[in-house]
Amino acid sequence: MKIDQVSDSVHVVAGTNVNWALISDDSGITLVDAGYPCDTADVLDSISQIGHRPADVQAVLFTHAHLDHIGAIPALIEQVGMPVYTGAEEVRHAKREYLQQITPTGMLKQLLTARGRRWVAHTLWAVHGRVGMAVPQAEAVDPVIVAALPGGLVAIPTPGHTSGHTAYLMPSEGVLFSGDALVTGHPLLPHAGPQLLPAVFNHDEALTYDTATHLALAHAHTLVPGHGLPIRFDSPRIAAALEPRPPSPRH
């Protein structure tokens, strides 16, 4: 775990190949995303390391219901009982009314490369025993409620990676939490920098691309992605990095 402060109120924590963010003010903390199940202890520890207690968490906002973004939520609900929000469509995904994630075949294909084999081993360990987890307590983001939480966030529908994927913008400090709609690195990607995740992860590749090109126009100073390092938000650089890819079927 590595904690970086990227603005007055925002700490970004790098966990197991995934990030979560802590936004703090006098009234407490908003947690954006929650790591893998194996990151649960680190999520709680990161709250302590920035001088707060788990009870200070006012709400968890998650970008989407993949296991690497919801891992610590059950423990936090049990300990703190705070509300949990995501986009209205993603609520259905979080309740596992349907599932949009890399398939077993898609995982197996990663075994063809050394980089992929390392990622598969790491991932199987990170979700061990929790593959079937859901977030039945998830509620749809209400703009008024979310604006009143620490950070004063605005939810932005960002469909593609999942149908209900939701990014969050903190206008007061210019921080965009892009989740997996736009990342800056991943163990399966050969280089760092703003880009899409590999197509095997995206439910709708063409829509993921369209969404990312729109996100590149956001009014922000700092990009906090779900995977990879936070970077200065540079619209032209992001737009230039997003080269169209032909839609590919999910494996």
Ligand SMILES: [Zn+2]
């Ligand atoms: Zn994801």
